[in-house]
Amino acid sequence: MSTRSTLILATAELLAQSPSGDISTRSVCEAAGVQQPVIYRLFGDKDGLLAATVDHVWDEYLGMKRSARQSADPLEDLRSGWDSHTAFAIANPNAYRLLFGSGAVDKAESADEAMRLLRVVLERLAAQGRLRVAPELAARVVMAANTGVALALILRPALYPDMSLSTMMRDIVHSTLVSDTAPASDAGESGRIAAITLRTVLSAMPGALFSEREAGLLDEWLERIQSQPPSD
Template identity: 85%
Template sequence: MRSTIITATAELLAQSSSGDISTRAVCEAAGVQQPVIYRLFGDKEGLLAATVDHVWDEYLSMKRQAEQSDDPLKDLRSGWDSHTAFAIAHPNAYRLLFGSNAVDRAESADEAMRLLRAVLDRLAAQGRLRVDPEVGARVVMAANTGVALALILRPALYPDLALSTMMRDIVHGALVSDAAPASDAGESSRIAATTLRGALISMPDTLFTDREAGLLDEWLNRIQSQPPAG
């Protein structure tokens, strides 16, 4: 019953010109009474959250199963492109997930961020990331969702999909050391601090005392936080 309702909701959402649907239409499509909706999902927001998670699970399952290449930068670029492609293919579900507060209960965005962070951790471990992986993940996600929303919400203003590729290369160039020239003399120090900080995660807990580990992390964070010269 639950899967039938979610499938019907996903189909109606995909067909909606406004990006909105009514619970009455869902009930008619699924062949159920409205009390069933509230019993299974709580309210319309809960139904939409479950539906968006269902739609995005298709996308996330591809990312979970994707084989890693030898180059995490290549994987980062591929992830950006697949994100944009999925947004174009499912504009209403995407708009609900990233362009509104209608589905705050959806879990899809959190998992997408975790998968992105894993790629950036690999870059940091190779000494190629200019910023902390958590910061980098937020920057990439914000830029990727921003350009995807621009493409689906303002197609007349942004008719060319090449905008996504251009934005991708600009953002990645600013974050990854071998994707663009270093911007200042302190660049290598910040990259080294990021690399060492990432490596410490996999080191034995007995390597440093809690006080030593805390002090080292504070020093590395201070190096990472230094602004570019000039």
């Protein structure tokens, strides 16, 4: 095993065992059997080490999501993804807090990968004409809500003592974003959903149906439709 991997594994173990979520580079070096300058040579600084460790901890979870078989209904996959995200946070509170509740690990790539995998599910919903907003916006809404609930469960267990909060928030958020959990209320909303669906389908189609100029103009029109605010 490389020195880099040894340091990451030692950091992950100390992080999981820490009551406060804080660890020192000295304790990491003692556990790994190396001198402190090695950390700075391999990772730049402590934050670099923590970022690499968070990515390592998250990689197992993200690997399961990457290899998971898609169900027939992307909404079920969306629900399952929310629940597994919350479960991971509860099982790995310190690594989770570092990634989503701290600016200390800006170099970590895990959050971007989690967002990308979430967008894949939402694009499937959009392609079926079931998403009320663009997949990019829906992904930000879902991730913000999911991480907010997970952090609440981790940081305020006395105030939020059980997982029912996560399930309730999940259903509220999904019913707001997914059209077949609450029928479209007007023609304007139906038009926005249709525009989102067409943009998503066209972006996934191989080959060029339109010239570059035509494609740009069509995308501009569809974006304008989907961006229209709901009528009062």
